[in-house]
Amino acid sequence: MIRISIDAMGGDHGPAVVIPALMMVATRRPDVRFKVYGRSEVVRPELDKFPKLAAITEFIHCDVAVRMDDKPSKALRHGRWKSSMWKSIEAVKTGDADACVSAGNTGALMAMSKFCLRTMATIERPAIAAIWPTLRGESVVLDVGATIGADAHQLIDFAILGTAMARALYGMDKPTVGLLNIGVEEVKGQEEVKEAGRLLREASMMSMGYHGFVEGDDIGKGTVDVVVTEGFAGNIALKTAEGTVRQISTYLRAAMSRTLMARIGAVFAKGAFNTLKEKMDVRKANGGVFLGLNGIVVKSHGGTDDEGFAAAIELAYDMTRNRLLDRIEADLDLFHARHPKSSLRPAAAAGDAIE
The missing domain is CATH 3.40.718.10 (Isopropylmalate Dehydrogenase)
Known part of the structure; x- marks a missing residue:
């Protein structure tokens, strides 16, 4: 049970x-x-x-x-x-x-x-991971609001945590991971992001396929299975996506009811609009997982309905049944065994929770 x-x-x-x-x-x-x-x-x-x-x-x-x-x-x-x-x-x-x-x-x-x-032994700060609908299916995006700012070591932690979640949720052997950046070129971005990219390239983990840097539009494309960023940028990206969905829905409703011909066209296109509505239903992707803790905690959106809250519960169910914590511990042990110096972290500079 x-x-x-x-x-x-x-x-x-x-x-x-x-x-x-x-x-x-x-x-x-x-x-x-x-x-x-x-x-x-x-x-x-x-x-x-x-x-x-x-x-x-x-x-x-x-x-x-x-x-x-x-x-x-x-x-x-x-x-x-x-x-x-x-x-x-x-x-x-x-x-x-x-x-x-x-x-x-x-x-x-x-x-x-x-x-x-408490956080796991080698984790400095937890992250909130969200399920993000994409053109290819779904991706895991983290951190979307647990901490402001992250150094290279924390970004690597997030990559390991997100990879374990993708493996548990989607049954993947080697999810692809990308670091969110202002460009895909290795010379671009903050020093923390570039350093994290260098370390991930050198890691060569069997459970992770490091893709490189990704940009904001790559999230919706589903370019990678796991998108890693710090909480400030991740939270803004999440809220922007949610707002864009509501904006497009409002535009469509207004356009389809503006004239008689538009209303008639909407009747004929009802099936297509229902499919679009299903794809854009944020309730189905409701639930953020707190990763890096010695236990599974899922945060549901506060304003969701019963369908949305049920989705958050089923996310917790899937994470438990697929032994998320065991996967995280195994991946962390493997990474730190290969890179013992990565456990010697500089003083944390990350901030408190955004919300």
Whole structure:
């Protein structure tokens, strides 16, 4: 059985979205079990609507819920040991759950996850990895918001973490990896990025195929399976892509309803538009994985609906079933065995979580 702990109080809609999402996943994944944390007065009425779900769910009442606008330091100080967010993460630490999913405050979730689970031995800072729809299928992009700035060693860590995730998610033997840069030429970019590129070229890892530098338009093309960048640029790229999808959708709706002929044309093109809508549905790519921790934590978008939250849960399910942590540890051990000097890192210069 795959056991997943759920922060039912996170997100803009709380249990009203979370509980129906659990029912969706339980229907599709009969080997899943849930531990749900939240306030009984709002969670219980929703859970009672689904008797079959209640039968495979353990509910734990928590007095405290982290608010979406709480600062990470405040959430950690006041929500530690008592909040639904902390309790759901702690279940992973104690072995009562295999993974944790929350739609709550990103900064608070990262702070609590790092404090509770700690980073892996050779990882200095964790990263948030997102699933990115591309013309070729899907790619893993990281970091999309955990830390601001990264040195060459941290970028290499991100490459190893992202490679392990791609192998676990897509069943690839040797995913291709690219470093996001302002050009593909080796002379371009910041020194940290160029140094990371040099080290990755020399690494020659069996589990990773280093492609070289990639540019922003390569993300959507699917030029590589894993795109590596630091959190500031990654977060901007992610938010820009989400905004572009909404912009194009708005343009299409306006164009198709502007005239009578346009409306008639829209009727005939309904099948094509449905296919486009399916491709552009951001809910299907919902869920950012916190990589580099001693446990699996998935962050769902706070404003998503039940379909989107179900996608985040299934991402946690897949990462657990395909033994993500074991793959990461094996790849890290292999890299540092071949490059022992890479463990001697300079002082960290990366910043705190963006959100």
